[in-house]
Amino acid sequence: MDSLLASFLVPQPHFSLSLSLYQSTALSVLASYNFFKPPSAPSLQIIITMKHEDQKTMQLSPDMTSPQLPPTNKPSPAWQEGPIIIGAGPSGLAVAACLTSVGIPSTVLERNRCIASLWKHYTYDRLKLHLPKSFCELPLMGFPEHFPKYPTKDQFISYMEEYAVKFGIEPWFCADVVQVHYDESIEGWLVCLSNGDELASKWVIVATGENAEPVLPKINGLEMFEGRVIHTCRYKSGKPFEGEKVLVIGCGNSGMEVSLDLCWHNAIPSMVVRNTVHVLPREIFGFSTFGVAMALLKRMPVKLVDKFLLSMSNVILGDTDKWGLRRPKIGPIELKNHAGKTPVLDVGALAQIKSGRIKVVGGVKEITKDGAKFMDGSEERFESIILATGYRSSVPSWLKDGGSLFANDGLPKTPFPNGWKGEKGLYSVGFTKRGLLGSSMDAMKIANDVHLQWSQLTP
Secondary structure, eight states, rough: OOOOOEEEEEESSTTTOOOOTTTHHHHHHHOOOOTTTOOOSHHHHHOOOOOOOOHHOOOTHHHHSBBOOOOOOOOOBBBOSEEEEEEOSSHHHHHHHHHHHHOOOOOOEEESSSHHHHHHHSTTTTTTTOGGGGGGGGGGGGOOTOOOOOOOOHHHHHHHHHHHHOOOOBBBOOOEEEEEEEEEEEEEEEEEESOOOEEEEEOOOOEEOOSSSSSSOOTTTTGOOOOOOEGGGOOOSSSSGTTTTTEEEEOOOHHHHHHHHHHTTTTEEEEEEOOOOOOEEEEEETHHHHHHHHHTTSOOOOHHHHHHHHHHHHHHOOGGGGTTOOSSOHHHHHHHHHHHOOEEEEESSHHHHHTTEEEEOOEEEEEETTTEETTTTTTOOOSEEEOOOOOOOOGGBBBOTTTBBTTTSBSSSTTSSSOOBTTTTTTEOSOOSSSSHHHHHHHHHHHHHHHHHHHHHOO
């Protein structure tokens, strides 16, 4: 996850703003819009003002079941006994639970009003886990037995909520971290919040993940488009697009699934495929493709496993090149290891591409007021544009002393499985590009490492 303009209409009642009178400022408005603000805010103007009001009052919302951030007129609980965990998504919950299991307290900070806010508010309704539940369990607690092989979004959210309750994880909500740096005078990390409070600890665990912010690409003419433009983080269902011609820019897992969902709601999607892409079947003869690959990698080199996966893909899916989905020269696992590019697991989109219900188009040259011009010289009209252009890390905007661990792009310098530990008590979890399984592995490593230090510090 995924993870957005003469007219920019977010398909939710809290933000509907025609920019036809504001063409000169359309892009600046889009760039300043807080996509990950809780979607309960009624308008853009109120979103901007409420951002500060929320941070002052920290009122409870219906889904806010844990302690809110202390008001600014009270002293900050400066020194935290255990690690400060930034982010209450699955990765943050996993490391908090692992710490709890070895008797170490933690302080979990979450900028939104609930745990797993990305899953709750910024994913589409039809989303299911792409991998079997056995590969997506958080440490120390499995999924309920009655859950299907591929749990739904709502089932996964329910699982995370039960997980937090079981391990007594009570995040500080609306705790917007604006800066983190190492303070030599206290020999610890200072965490500064947007309401002025400051917390400190010997350890900081960054759990904001790879998908903290939507990527908004620069596309020629996008500000002139008179239809609606949204990022997939605001896409919920294809129902509002029924009967429309929709341009989906991006062909990763989100782009494929959104295009498929649009088909199911009788829209007419065209999907931009600018570069090469690996499309694999989700299962090989009833077994998870991911599981098969993991088993084979224990006995075979990556190149041989890639050859097997591509052979099986050709048998099951056919030659994807003929449908405009050209494969990279490097195999899917090798590409994932070297470039972090995840292969697409087909859940039905390819059949719609073959049938013609999803049209594959090449790179966009420019957007016009009512459509798009493509690199091959063709031009089409569209009523809506959906940006399936992915997400990025937010770490560079607030972590000031993370050079030992993080690169300029906000991802760990050292690849998996060694990118979880930096210097002076700095850790990362959820940046492995190995999904929930990688997060769980890193969470356990971090808890063990902190426990060793904790044992030396406490009698």
